[in-house]
Amino acid sequence: MSNYIGKPLSRVDGVAKVTGKAKYAAEFDAPDLAYGYVVSSTITKGRITHIDTSEALSLPGVLSVITHENRPKIAWLDMSYKDQDAPPGSPFRPLRDNKISYSGQPIALVVAETFELARYAASLIRVDYREAPHETNLDTNLHRARKPKSGLASLLKPPPPKPRGNFDEVYAASSAKVEGRYSHSPEHHNPMEMFASTVVYEKDDKLTIYDKTQGAQNSQLYVTQAFNMSFSDVRVISPFVGGAFGSGLRPQYQLFLAVMAARELKRSVRVTLTRQQMFTFGHRPATIQNIALGADSTGKINAIYHDAVGETSQFEDYTEIVPTWSPMIYPAENVTLDYKIVPLDVFTPLDMRAPGGVTGVPAIETAIDEMAYELGIDPLELRLINYSDRNMAEDKPFSSKELRECFRQGAERFGWAKRNPQPGSMRDGRNLIGWGMSTGMWDANQMPARAEAVLTVNGKLRVTSATADIGTGTYTIMTQIAADTLGMPIEDVMFKLGDSDMPLAPIEGGSWTAATVGSAVKVVCEELGKKLFKLAQKVPGSPLAKAKWEDVEFADKHIRLKQNPVAAVSLQQAVDQNGGAAVWQKSTSLPAMMKQKNYARAAHSAVFVEVMVDEDLGTIRVTRAVSAIAGGKILNPKTARSQIIGGMVWGISKALEEESVMDHSIGRFMNHSLAEYHVPVNADIHDLDVIFVEEHDEIVNPLGVKGLGEIGIVGMPAAIANAVFHATGKRIRELPITLDKIL
Amino acid sequence: MQTTLPKQPVTRPAPRLVPTQPVTLTINGTPHQLQLAPWTSLLDALREYAHLTGTKKGCDHGQCGACTVLVNGKRINSCLTLAVMKEGDDIQTIEGLATGDPANPENLHPMQRAFIEHDAYQCGYCTPGQICSAVGLMNEGHAKSRSDIQELMSGNICRCGAYPHITDAIQEVMQQTPKNA
Numbered sequence: 001m002s003n004y005i006g007k008p009l010s011r012v013d014g015v016a017k018v019t020g021k022a023k024y025a026a027e028f029d030a031p032d033l034a035y036g037y038v039v040s041s042t043i044t045k046g047r048i049t050h051i052d053t054s055e056a057l058s059l060p061g062v063l064s065v066i067t068h069e070n071r072p073k074i075a076w077l078d079m080s081y082k083d084q085d086a087p088p089g090s091p092f093r094p095l096r097d098n099k100i101s102y103s104g105q106p107i108a109l110v111v112a113e114t115f116e117l118a119r120y121a122a123s124l125i126r127v128d129y130r131e132a133p134h135e136t137n138l139d140t141n142l143h144r145a146r147k148p149k150s151g152l153a154s155l156l157k158p159p160p161p162k163p164r165g166n167f168d169e170v171y172a173a174s175s176a177k178v179e180g181r182y183s184h185s186p187e188h189h190n191p192m193e194m195f196a197s198t199v200v201y202e203k204d205d206k207l208t209i210y211d212k213t214q215g216a217q218n219s220q221l222y223v224t225q226a227f228n229m230s231f232s233d234v235r236v237i238s239p240f241v242g243g244a245f246g247s248g249l250r251p252q253y254q255l256f257l258a259v260m261a262a263r264e265l266k267r268s269v270r271v272t273l274t275r276q277q278m279f280t281f282g283h284r285p286a287t288i289q290n291i292a293l294g295a296d297s298t299g300k301i302n303a304i305y306h307d308a309v310g311e312t313s314q315f316e317d318y319t320e321i322v323p324t325w326s327p328m329i330y331p332a333e334n335v336t337l338d339y340k341i342v343p344l345d346v347f348t349p350l351d352m353r354a355p356g357g358v359t360g361v362p363a364i365e366t367a368i369d370e371m372a373y374e375l376g377i378d379p380l381e382l383r384l385i386n387y388s389d390r391n392m393a394e395d396k397p398f399s400s401k402e403l404r405e406c407f408r409q410g411a412e413r414f415g416w417a418k419r420n421p422q423p424g425s426m427r428d429g430r431n432l433i434g435w436g437m438s439t440g441m442w443d444a445n446q447m448p449a450r451a452e453a454v455l456t457v458n459g460k461l462r463v464t465s466a467t468a469d470i471g472t473g474t475y476t477i478m479t480q481i482a483a484d485t486l487g488m489p490i491e492d493v494m495f496k497l498g499d500s501d502m503p504l505a506p507i508e509g510g511s512w513t514a515a516t517v518g519s520a521v522k523v524v525c526e527e528l529g530k531k532l533f534k535l536a537q538k539v540p541g542s543p544l545a546k547a548k549w550e551d552v553e554f555a556d557k558h559i560r561l562k563q564n565p566v567a568a569v570s571l572q573q574a575v576d577q578n579g580g581a582a583v584w585q586k587s588t589s590l591p592a593m594m595k596q597k598n599y600a601r602a603a604h605s606a607v608f609v610e611v612m613v614d615e616d617l618g619t620i621r622v623t624r625a626v627s628a629i630a631g632g633k634i635l636n637p638k639t640a641r642s643q644i645i646g647g648m649v650w651g652i653s654k655a656l657e658e659e660s661v662m663d664h665s666i667g668r669f670m671n672h673s674l675a676e677y678h679v680p681v682n683a684d685i686h687d688l689d690v691i692f693v694e695e696h697d698e699i700v701n702p703l704g705v706k707g708l709g710e711i712g713i714v715g716m717p718a719a720i721a722n723a724v725f726h727a728t729g730k731r732i733r734e735l736p737i738t739l740d741k742i743l
Numbered sequence: 744m745q746t747t748l749p750k751q752p753v754t755r756p757a758p759r760l761v762p763t764q765p766v767t768l769t770i771n772g773t774p775h776q777l778q779l780a781p782w783t784s785l786l787d788a789l790r791e792y793a794h795l796t797g798t799k800k801g802c803d804h805g806q807c808g809a810c811t812v813l814v815n816g817k818r819i820n821s822c823l824t825l826a827v828m829k830e831g832d833d834i835q836t837i838e839g840l841a842t843g844d845p846a847n848p849e850n851l852h853p854m855q856r857a858f859i860e861h862d863a864y865q866c867g868y869c870t871p872g873q874i875c876s877a878v879g880l881m882n883e884g885h886a887k888s889r890s891d892i893q894e895l896m897s898g899n900i901c902r903c904g905a906y907p908h909i910t911d912a913i914q915e916v917m918q919q920t921p922k923n924a
Contacts, residue, residue, distance in 0.1 A: 014859035017867030018874060019845045020797015020837035027796035059758055115791060116782050117760070124758055192801045192809055192868040192902045242799070242868025243902050275802040471866030471903050642862045642905060649904025674806040674900060681897035683890075685906040 002487050002555065004480035008638035009490070013240075013475045022240045025212040026196035030268035033198075034063055036261050037118035038254065038273065039108040039125050040280060041100045044667030045134035045345045048098040048107060048127060056121035061113040063265060065125065066257070068107070071095045072264055080225040084218045084507050085249040087348065088151030089316030093226075094253045095260075100129065101314060102347045103668040104280030109257045111269060134345040136667040138286045138311045139183075145309045145340035148317040156510075157356070160324045161393050165334030171303040174294025178370040182291065182363035184735040185659030186311070186669075187284040189352050190677060191470075193242020195281075196272040197255040199262040206233045207262065211255055213238050214248035214468050215507030220500035222251040223259050231500075238498040244470040245650075246351040249509050252281050279672035282350020283660060285310040287322060287359050291367045294334075299377045299385040301330055306364065307338035313348040317341060320356030324393045326364045328602070329439055331388035345667055351509060353650055354710035357442050358717065362655075365438040365718030366733060369725065378421065379437055379722065380411055391600030399599040399699035402630035403439065406606035406693050410628035411437075413691060414608035423729035431612040434727025440605035440715025444632065444706035445512040446591040450503035451520035453482065453528040454584040459557065459572040461486060461493045463524065466502035467517045471646075472709055473639030474513055478521050480635060481703070485525035486532075487554030488571070495521070503586055511603070511707030514635060516589075518703050524587035531585060533559055535577040536569035543567035591701070599699050603631040603706040607651075607715035611723040618739035622652050622720060624687035632695050632706035640708050644690045647712015653679050654713065655720035656736050766827050770795060771839025781827050786810045788826035789836060797837035797871045801900070808899030811872035811879070812836050818879025820898075837871035840878070853919065854878055857912035865903035873899045877913045881920065889914055 016022040041048075053065040074093070075081070081091035094106050108125055112118035135141055148159075171177065198210040207229070213219045216236040223234045241248060258271040273280075287310040294303035306323035323337040368386075372379040387404060390397050411417065419435045420426060426433040451465040463482045469475045478495040482488075496502070497517075505517055533552060536559045537545050544552060544559060544567065553562050560568035575583050609625045627644055634640045657678040660669045671677045697704045717735060724742070725731050732741050766779045770793060777792045786803070789795045789812070798821055801809030805823040812821045813835040840852040848856060854874050857863070864870040876899045886892045892913050893906070901909065 010859050011862065013867070014864075015845055015848070015851070017864055017870050018837075018851065018855040018858050019841055020795070020871045021845070022867050023796060024799075024868060026800075027790070029794060055758060059760060061760070114780075115787060116780060120758075120782075190902060192799070192807065192866065192900065194800065194802075241866060243866040245902075272800075275804065275806075471864070473865075638862050642865055642903075642908065645907055646865055646904035649906065653904075673804060674802045675804070679900060679902060680904070680906070681900060682906045682910065683893040683897040685893075685904070688907055 002484050002489065004490055005484050005635055007636065009476060009480060009636055011473060011476045011639065012479050024193050024240050024242050025198060025210045025238065026270060026272045028198045028210040030198065030200040033268045033270055034111050034113060034265065035115040035118045036109045036111045036258055036269050036271035037122045038106045038257060038271065038277060039110065039122045040277060041103060041105040041107050043100055043129045043131050044103040044136065046100050046129050046131040048100065049130050050128040051108065052126040055124040056110055059117065059121055061117045062121045063111045063113065064261065066095065066109045066261060066264065068095045068097050072260065075226050075228055083222045083250050084215060087153045087316045087318045088149040092315060092348065094256050102345055104277065106253050106257065109261055109271065111261050111265060134667040136344050136346055136662055137664045138288060138342055138344065141342045141344065142288065142309055145342050148319045148341050157319050157321050160337035160339050163336040167303050167305050167334045167336040170334040171292060171294040171305065174303055175297045176295045176371060176374045177292065178367055178374050179292040180367055180370060180733050182289040182366065182733045184287060184359065185661065186286045187352060187658050188279050188660050188677065189245040189247035190278055190674065190679065191243030191245060191247060194273050194275060194278055195252045195254050196270065197258040198270040199258045199268060201262045201266060201268045207259065209234065209236045211236050211238055212241060212248055213251065214241065214244050214470060214509055216498050216500040217466050217504065218507050219251045219255055223255065226256060227259060227263065236500040238468060241468055241470040245353045246355065246509060247282060248470065249351055249507050250282065275674060276672045279660065279669045281347050284352035284355065285312065285318065285349035289322065289363045291363055293367050293371050295371055295375060299375050299382050301332050301386050303334040304330060304332045305336050308360065309340045309342060311344050311346060311349065312341045313346055314343045316348040318349040320359060322356050322360040325357065325360035325441060327392040329364065329441055330386050331390060331392045354442060354713050357710060357714045358654060361441060361714050362717040362721065366721050369436065369722040370731065380407060380416060383407065383439060394600050396598060396600040399601045400695040400697040401604055402693045402695050403604040403606060406604060406628035406630050409691050409693060410606040410608050410626050413689060414626045416608055423726050428612065430615050432615055432727040434611045434613065434723035434725065436719045436722030436726055437608045438715040438718035438722065440607055440711055442511055442603050442710040442714055444515065444601040444603055444700050445510055446515040446519065446701045447506045447512055448588065448590045449505045449516045449520040450586065450588045451517065451524040452503050452584065452586045453524040454582050455528065455532065455571060455575050456582045457575060457580065459492065459575060461488055462496065463521055464496045464502045465505045465517050465520055466500060467497045467505040467513055468508040469497060470508060472513065472643060473636060474517065476639055477514060477635045478517060481518050481521045482525050485522055486529055488557055511709040511711065514705045514707050515701040515703065518705060519701050520587065520589040522702055523589045524585055527587045528583065528585040529554055531583055532571060532574040535583065536574040539569050539573050539577050542569055544569055595699055601700045603629065603711040605629045605711050605715045607719040609719040609723045611720060611727055613724060613727045613742060618742035620656055620724060620737065620742065622686060626689040626691065627712060627715065628691040628693055629711055630693045630695050631708050631711055632697050632700060633704040634692050634694060635705060637692065640692065641690050643708040644712035645688050647710065648688050648716055649680055649685055650713040651716020652684065652720065654735060655717040659736050766830055768826060768829060768834060769832065770834045771836060779826050781825060783826050784822050785824040785826045785829055786821040789821060795836055795838050799868055799871055801869065808876060809869050809872040811876045811899060813875055813879055816882045818876050837875060840874065853916050857916045861908045861912040863908040863912040864905050869899060869901045873901065873909055880913065881917060
């Protein structure tokens with residue numbers, strides 16, 4: 001046993017990232033590579049009546065223009081386009097026919113010898129449309145809200161539980177009541193790397209595809225089905241992903257178009273989307289929520305009403321878990337929840353960092369702050385009065401929940417006790433100061449996964465699983481887990497990911513990768529260890545010959561007796577015993593359903609925020625924030641802190657900056673660039689502090705981890721909105737809180 | 744209000760391609776002879792023609808800073824620069840910051856080492872631009888305080904939100920470096 005787990009190790013892929021050696025999807029070269037450029041629809045709904053590609057095709061070096069009119073045959077059934085994250089409905093098929101379903105829909109791919117030529121030729125495509133009226137405004141279409149269809153995806157995103165108790169009666173009789181309508185605009189993930197696929201055309205029509213994805217095997221599945229190819233003819237590789245935040249959970253249309261072009265031209269093709277085209281696929285859906293809370297005079301919340309209506313496309317029913325967070329956090333006896341969707345002429349929304357969680361939790365946590373003012377109780381005190389060790393949405397106890405300790409440590413670090421509750425009571429010159437807080441929560445899930453471990457003939461350990469590292473630190477923590485399990489120095493351990501040829505792993509999302517792939521790595525290394533132990537026993541004169549598995553441990557590249565560490569066989573000796581061959585093992589890790597089923601499993605956070613609001617200009621700065629996180633075991637405090645800081649920055653962004661602004665008269669997102677789609681820059685981010693309150697949890701998974709990808713963002717928006725109220729006395733329930741809403 | 748745009752411009756010149764020409768770019772001290780059209784940006788020349796993909800494309804519009812490189816020691820957005828304009832200039836990319844084999848940490852540029860040490864990245868995509876920008880920032884010599892660094896690094900977006908660690912890394916390197924070095 002070495003001791004890497006829990007240590008703040010620098011990333012194992014750090015050198016690759018700071019030297020430019022880390023290669024992303026658009027950076028793999030191929031002989032005779034051609035470049036594809038996507039032409040996007042300029043209308044939102046209707047039909048293409050005519051498409052003229054002649055001028056583009058007349059240019060020397062333009063190889064092909066593929067449109068719905070000349071595209072090769074593709075799979076017929078909807079089923080063939082379903083990826084692992086497809087919601088119920090009919091997946092969008094690029095170039096299927098002349099129908100336009102949303103603004104920016106890809107309508108042609110120009111392929112040319114160079115990128116510049118493809119881009120220029122794309123500008124020469126002439127398209128005539130017959131427009132049809134569109135609907136893109138959630139607010140004016142609420143009357144069309146309906147229940148979503150259920151499908152496979154509903155397993156992970158169940159509808160809200162049935163009503164409990166009698167909300168109407170108890171609410172009416174409550175001594176304190178608050179009611180509010182909460183909303184936010186659509187948002188786009190906008191990872192720094194734009195979506196790209198480099199499709200390398202190999203001999204015998206095989207394809208090697210470098211794709212930007214959160215699941216190489218998901219992209220492989222999609223390509224094999226849509227193009228009726230066998231798994232052995234399609235390999236998808238994705239060693240580095242330049243951010244994704246959920247946008248890579250589904251294959252995006254550049255993959256389909258690049259594969260189609262490569263097969264048609266029998267040539268390698270790269271298609272990279274433009275930043276503008278990054279606004280033409282999945283996004284966080286605009287959502288409108290209504291909340292009513294009823295409490296007694298002691299602050300006990302007895303009645304909760306929470307409904308939500310989100311947007312979806314006309315072709316798929318995308319859903320999120322939104323109102324269900326209320327009873328997951330607060331144990332009221334009388335609860336009524338509702339969730340509906342409205343199909344609009346937009347692309348299907350897509351999971352974006354803490355999908356549903358950072359929609360529902362900020363709404364309920366703002367309402368709780370409103371209740372605190374209604375009752376004249378400190379917001380932290382009110383949360384402690386309504387603290388629960390049970391998740392009342394499932395009516396199960398939490399496997400662990402150190403939120404109380406997060407409240408205590410976070411409040412102390414922040415200095416919450418010094419807060420004057422009166423809005424507008426704290427100032428620094430022209431700046432109004434506000435202090436706000438919020439709870440955060442996110443599921444701790446585990447999925448099945450496989451991994452392979454090989455001890456090479458020269459005593460190095462190589463572990464693989466087809467997962468992804470989107471900046472989360474997967475490479476590093478898996479290396480730590482493997483090294484510790486087999487008692488090896490980290491330099492001798494290599495973890496590889498992002499290749500569809502590797503053992504099966506689910507798409508990387510939902511904060512489940514550390515738990516899911518980490519457990520598989522642990523299991524496969526343990527099982528490899530058993531093989532090595534058997535070999536070690538056969539080494540001539542082995543001091544372990546009569547030892548039992550329970551009696552040995554792995555340390556310093558040796559297998560040794562726990563009671564007598566001198567009795568040891570080196571891993572090199574063990575592998576030498578294998579007749580000149582490496583020792584390998586492939587294993588599956590499954591969630592311990594019987595152990596988990598009686599418990600609710602979640603990470604929690606307590607967030608405290610200070611804002612300064614310029615009284616004259618209405619500008620808002622988050623001057624400091626403290627997030628205390630109860631996220632199970634922390635495998636690597638350095639990468640873990642980065643994940644939480646990143647989540648906090650996203651929270652600031654969601655609360656104050658980012659929104660995709662739709663001009664409903666033309667049905668198009670107007671601010672489709674990084675200059676106009678505002679995300680924080682360095683100067684927007686000030687003092688961010690992270691506290692990890694460790695939890696010991698043997699139920700959640702063998703490693704006791706809960707995942708940290710989403711919990712950092714969830715609590716931030718309400719803490720900021722509540723701080724803005726404390727500073728200004730203005731309750732803004734519509735995110736982002738831009739200065740026009742303050743003035 | 745319904746505006747009616749003409750379906751076709753009244754007269755449109757026939758599309759015509761400008762021929763390519765030989766261009767020699769000095770990248771990280773090494774001359775690269777490339778055959779480029781005048782419309783090729785320095786960014787595309789680096790990535791697609793010189794096959795130096797360490798310099799990243801994040802927007803192609805000068806809005807994100809991922810493509811930052813150093814030209815004669817000065818940081819620029821390579822996506823807003825045509826390659827043909829940079830003949831005879833000293834172009835430095837992320838690939839040229841380390842001296843010798845980067846596998847040995849001793850060979851890394853102090854800024855690269857500081858980024859690793861402070862975990863000043865997550866996905867790594869904006870990182871080469873951030874590092875080149877930070878080196879350019881130090882060459883400029885205007886940043887005196889932490890808030891100066893933050894302001895002057897605000898042309899480089901990091902969507903993962905690694906800003907506090909990026910600033911820590913730069914601050915550390917600035918403190919280590921003698922004023923007139």
